[in-house]
Amino acid sequence: MEEEILEVKEEDQGIVYKDGYFVNVFFSSSHKSYYFHTYDETLKKNTKVVVETVRGIELGETIKDATPISELQEEMALKPVVRVATEEDIANYEKNLENSKKASDIVLDSIRKYDLSMTLVNVQYTLDATKIIISYVSETRVDFRELLKDLASQLKCRIELRQIGSRDRSKVVGGIGICGLPLCCNTFLKNFDGISINMAKNQYLALNIQKLSGHCGKLICCLKYEDEAYLEIKKTLPRIGTRIQYKDQEFKVTSFNVITGVARIENRETIDSISIKELLEIVNKK
Numbered sequence: 001m002e003e004e005i006l007e008v009k010e011e012d013q014g015i016v017y018k019d020g021y022f023v024n025v026f027f028s029s030s031h032k033s034y035y036f037h038t039y040d041e042t043l044k045k046n047t048k049v050v051v052e053t054v055r056g057i058e059l060g061e062t063i064k065d066a067t068p069i070s071e072l073q074e075e076m077a078l079k080p081v082v083r084v085a086t087e088e089d090i091a092n093y094e095k096n097l098e099n100s101k102k103a104s105d106i107v108l109d110s111i112r113k114y115d116l117s118m119t120l121v122n123v124q125y126t127l128d129a130t131k132i133i134i135s136y137v138s139e140t141r142v143d144f145r146e147l148l149k150d151l152a153s154q155l156k157c158r159i160e161l162r163q164i165g166s167r168d169r170s171k172v173v174g175g176i177g178i179c180g181l182p183l184c185c186n187t188f189l190k191n192f193d194g195i196s197i198n199m200a201k202n203q204y205l206a207l208n209i210q211k212l213s214g215h216c217g218k219l220i221c222c223l224k225y226e227d228e229a230y231l232e233i234k235k236t237l238p239r240i241g242t243r244i245q246y247k248d249q250e251f252k253v254t255s256f257n258v259i260t261g262v263a264r265i266e267n268r269e270t271i272d273s274i275s276i277k278e279l280l281e282i283v284n285k286k
Contacts, residue, residue, distance in 0.1 A: 014077030020069050025060035029124045031171050031186055033063055037078040041066050048085035055133055056126030059085055059093045096125040107134055110150045118142050121169050131158040137169050167192050170216040184221055199223040202230045204256045233258055238283045
């Protein structure tokens with residue numbers, strides 16, 4: 001079948017396809033998934049496939065059955081699935097995982113040797129083992145010239161150094177969140193949304209940065225999940241600082257617990273609690 005092409009994107013050499021199918025391919029090394037094009041309508045979920053990415057030739061796994069390209073939500077340039085992975089491809093992938101562990105030791109030794117201010121996160125070979133990608137975190141500019149010479153002489157392949165952010169590091173490394181579950185970024189989050197301290201304020205949380213920060217040192221991503229719901233609830237509530245008459249005394253509203261439906265009120269002598277429902281009745285009578 002001939003490929004019908006609308007446009008070629010220079011930046012990623014992908015093609016905007018007019019027909020065929022797309023599949024979502026997940027890469028365990030980066031914990032991310034991307035769309036690829038295929039003409040194979042029988043391609044099913046959980047199939048290992050070989051694709052070419054900006055990093056090189058990689059092995060990934062489909063997380064959805066082949067879907068008609070017409071159902072793609074937006075027009076985008078896609079790269080094609082090269083082939084369904086063979087036993088040899090899978091064996092090479094497993095071999096590369098072992099070699100990556102050995103390469104990690106070499107890279108760590110070289111970093112220490114040149115006393116570089118960088119933290120190694122991940123070392124990965126492309127499927128054809130022609131290139132090795134070294135991911136790291138660093139807060140300062142690093143001079144890699146001597147490091148690259150040293151690594152090239154030992155690893156005998158192309159080397160790509162890739163600086164990533166602290167949130168990407170947590171995505172790769174993983175861990176357990178304050179909720180007791182595996183980190184969202186390491187399990188299902190594909191992209192990082194902007195998280196602001198205003199989201200914590202919308203939820204009436206104590207602004208304790210240590211408690212509101214995740215493994216990456218940034219504000220926890222889960223502040224975003226219910227932000228819209230809290231914004232809607234906030235529209236129905238009186239402002240913090242609103243003064244009310246309660247039990248023959250004047251109180252000031254100081255906080256809300258939306259989950260329990262209780263508001264905290266206080267004055268110079270007393271700290272008390274009142275249900276949000278009762279508080280609204282008092283405020284609306286004014």
